[in-house]
Amino acid sequence: MAALAVLRSSAPARLLSGSFSVHRGGLASWQHYQSRRPFSNNKILVELNESTGVAVMKMKSPPVNSLSLDFLTEFSISLEKLEIDRGCRGLILTSAFPKIFSAGLDITEMCGKSAEHYAAFWKAVQEMWLKLYGSNMVTIAAVNGSSPAGGCLMAMCCDYRIMADNPKFAIGLNETQLGIVAPFWFKDTMINIVGNRVTEQSLQLGQMYSAPEAHKIGLVDLLVPEDKVQSTAAAVMTQWLSIPDHARQLTKSMMRKPTIDRLVKQQEADINNFVSFITRDSIQKSLQVYLDRLKQKK
Numbered sequence: 001m002a003a004l005a006v007l008r009s010s011a012p013a014r015l016l017s018g019s020f021s022v023h024r025g026g027l028a029s030w031q032h033y034q035s036r037r038p039f040s041n042n043k044i045l046v047e048l049n050e051s052t053g054v055a056v057m058k059m060k061s062p063p064v065n066s067l068s069l070d071f072l073t074e075f076s077i078s079l080e081k082l083e084i085d086r087g088c089r090g091l092i093l094t095s096a097f098p099k100i101f102s103a104g105l106d107i108t109e110m111c112g113k114s115a116e117h118y119a120a121f122w123k124a125v126q127e128m129w130l131k132l133y134g135s136n137m138v139t140i141a142a143v144n145g146s147s148p149a150g151g152c153l154m155a156m157c158c159d160y161r162i163m164a165d166n167p168k169f170a171i172g173l174n175e176t177q178l179g180i181v182a183p184f185w186f187k188d189t190m191i192n193i194v195g196n197r198v199t200e201q202s203l204q205l206g207q208m209y210s211a212p213e214a215h216k217i218g219l220v221d222l223l224v225p226e227d228k229v230q231s232t233a234a235a236v237m238t239q240w241l242s243i244p245d246h247a248r249q250l251t252k253s254m255m256r257k258p259t260i261d262r263l264v265k266q267q268e269a270d271i272n273n274f275v276s277f278i279t280r281d282s283i284q285k286s287l288q289v290y291l292d293r294l295k296q297k298k
């Protein structure tokens, strides 16, 4: 968080516009952030409304917004651009697809690859979490579909979660169902929202909650009809933005810094843990079985 605060205060918006090709239009128009990365397929669509200072980030990586290395890299770059843009105070994170917010980490990135690949992938997951959980902006997740594991983590990083009121949509940290273990910073993020007891049970059972259940345990803050998710997110954003930025940001930092610092202090060790865990034969087998089941379910 401190690092992001420094970035924000030291990088003038003029520099950002020049470096990253941010095109600004009239007051009422939406701005499109174009990524220049050659490997980018534009898996993330960002629209910044200059008059409100609110950006809507839509995840658009078919079929299910799984978090691949490319996706995570593009996500972190997009987020950093917004973070250093003084014209942007709030971020609404949502999905371009009805029914799926995000399927979580891309399981194919964790199967049959090299140790170097796993290390790079895990670093990208860490960076996504550090940037989103540590953001100075007001962040609201407009959860318009199911959101298991890494998808749930993304939503949990936000300041407020609004979910479509559909019992078919599920959210939760289901890692144990895949035979893997949510790392301590996933666990800490969840504890900070729903407390220790609910987190312990959820993580051990790999529990997925329907939208109404998630609301009941406080994992999501508000349920609204599917067609009202975006408009409600915008209305809630207006409320949050009525608080002076400096006071809200310092309060957010005070609440989240200890959790963030815990990972920052052991980022390398956490990558090594991940690599040695994911390269075990038994874990590779579990993931492959899970993936095969997913593909066969049709």
Ligand SMILES: CCCCCCCCCC/C=C\CC(=O)SCCNC(=O)CCNC(=O)[C@H](O)C(C)(C)COP(=O)(O)OP(=O)(O)OC[C@H]1O[C@@H](n2cnc3c(N)ncnc32)[C@H](O)[C@@H]1OP(=O)(O)O
Binding pocket: 063, 064, 066, 100, 102, 103, 104, 105, 106, 107, 108, 146, 148, 149, 150, 151, 174, 175, 178, 180, 181, 182, 183, 273, 274, 277, 278, 291, 294, 295
């Ligand atoms: C000691 C401590 C050490 C710590 C070590 C750390 C260990 C690792 C920790 C990892 C942390 C987080 C893990 C994750 O995030 S794992 C991902 C978990 N996600 C899931 O379980 C979701 C699985 N997907 C679904 O449930 C469904 O797909 C859906 C999202 C509900 C959507 O359903 P649908 O019916 O609309 O679509 P479906 O036909 O199922 O899927 C379409 C195609 O997409 C493929 N797919 C789905 N999810 C993923 C995914 N997460 N990764 C890769 N691919 C995915 C699916 O296989 C279909 O493919 P195809 O069309 O058949 O080819």
